[in-house]
Amino acid sequence: MTQTEAFAEVPVFGGVVTLAASPDDGAARAAVRAAAHLMKRMHATLSRFDPYSELSRLNRSADTAIAISPLMADAVRAALTAAEASGGLVDPALEPRMHEVGYGASRVGAAPVDLRSALRDAPKRRPAACGDPLWMSVSVEGGVLRRPLGIRLDLGGVAKGLAADLAAGFFDDCAGFVVDVAGDLVFAGVDPEARPVFIEHPLEGERPLRLALSHGCVATSGLSRRIWRMRGEPQHHIIDPQTGRPAWTGVIQASALASTCTQAEMLAKQALLAGPETGAALLRAHGGALVLDDGSITVVGPLEVLT
Numbered sequence: 001m002t003q004t005e006a007f008a009e010v011p012v013f014g015g016v017v018t019l020a021a022s023p024d025d026g027a028a029r030a031a032v033r034a035a036a037h038l039m040k041r042m043h044a045t046l047s048r049f050d051p052y053s054e055l056s057r058l059n060r061s062a063d064t065a066i067a068i069s070p071l072m073a074d075a076v077r078a079a080l081t082a083a084e085a086s087g088g089l090v091d092p093a094l095e096p097r098m099h100e101v102g103y104g105a106s107r108v109g110a111a112p113v114d115l116r117s118a119l120r121d122a123p124k125r126r127p128a129a130c131g132d133p134l135w136m137s138v139s140v141e142g143g144v145l146r147r148p149l150g151i152r153l154d155l156g157g158v159a160k161g162l163a164a165d166l167a168a169g170f171f172d173d174c175a176g177f178v179v180d181v182a183g184d185l186v187f188a189g190v191d192p193e194a195r196p197v198f199i200e201h202p203l204e205g206e207r208p209l210r211l212a213l214s215h216g217c218v219a220t221s222g223l224s225r226r227i228w229r230m231r232g233e234p235q236h237h238i239i240d241p242q243t244g245r246p247a248w249t250g251v252i253q254a255s256a257l258a259s260t261c262t263q264a265e266m267l268a269k270q271a272l273l274a275g276p277e278t279g280a281a282l283l284r285a286h287g288g289a290l291v292l293d294d295g296s297i298t299v300v301g302p303l304e305v306l307t
Helices: 027-048 056-058 070-085 093-099 117-120 156-171 262-273 276-283
Strands: 006-010 016-023 065-067 139-141 144-146 176-181 184-188 196-197 207-215 216-222 227-230 233-236 252-257 288-292 297-300
Touching: 006 027, 016 027, 016 156, 027 056, 027 070, 027 156, 027 176, 070 139, 070 144, 070 156, 070 176, 070 207, 070 262, 117 227, 117 233, 139 176, 156 176, 156 184, 156 262, 184 196, 184 262, 196 216, 207 216, 252 262, 252 276, 252 297, 262 276, 262 288, 276 288
Parallel strands: none
Antiparallel strands: 006 016, 016 176, 065 144, 139 144, 176 184, 184 216, 196 207, 216 252, 227 233, 252 288, 288 297
8 A cells, every 4th residue: 555545444253354446636635445344244244253233143043034234135135146156165054063063153363273283183084975955945035035934144255255346346437546445356447556465374474475466366364363172173164065164175365366356256166165285276267376274375377476
């Protein structure tokens, strides 16, 4: 970010949303304010950890048909689209499994378990696979969500990606802008300059990949910031739909480029769940990078890495 940009930071989604637009004029400042307001509204609607959020109320409800807000409808549709596009690997109906592995409350402020020690104690690596496709029993029509009793939703990364895409819509007339929703990035504008993007190594704490983007979206899915132990065993928040347990696939971080942040989020999580070979193939069309649990990095597709 530069001093000639309108700028704001908003603490939501378990991290910080950064909004910047150039030039720093009245239109850019208005766009930043509108996008910041949207971020707060989306957090209040979609947070799994706020007991008063619309999502929390929906998950507690015993009704099988529930009137929902347009924003919730958009988020659920995006999550169901991601589930279908990923063949069920990115499944929004795994919220009960999160509780079972110890992720029923926010871990913001909790120090994660060291990733290296978690990898030493983790189960044998295997690609994740689809399980019982509970997400297929969820539908949204005419502002009403229908689902069987007991289905609870976790909109997770898809909600972040959607938030980034919706926020970007406020900046259509700006020369250049960046929306960073806790690591989900949108770069665009009428006449944008290339900006540096740094992707940190989850084991080394360094920035081994440096990209330059003027247009496009990047999302990263990884294990390092949310690892804990339960009964002595390492756990994390990315669930294998087939086992209902944390997925240890040999990939510890995946970064994906795409035309929308919602798509990039889905691709990054799908690639991590799919394992090294299939994950690399999934990222090849748009470009991306995998970090494997031996620390090696695989860069695929039309991804320009700066030296």
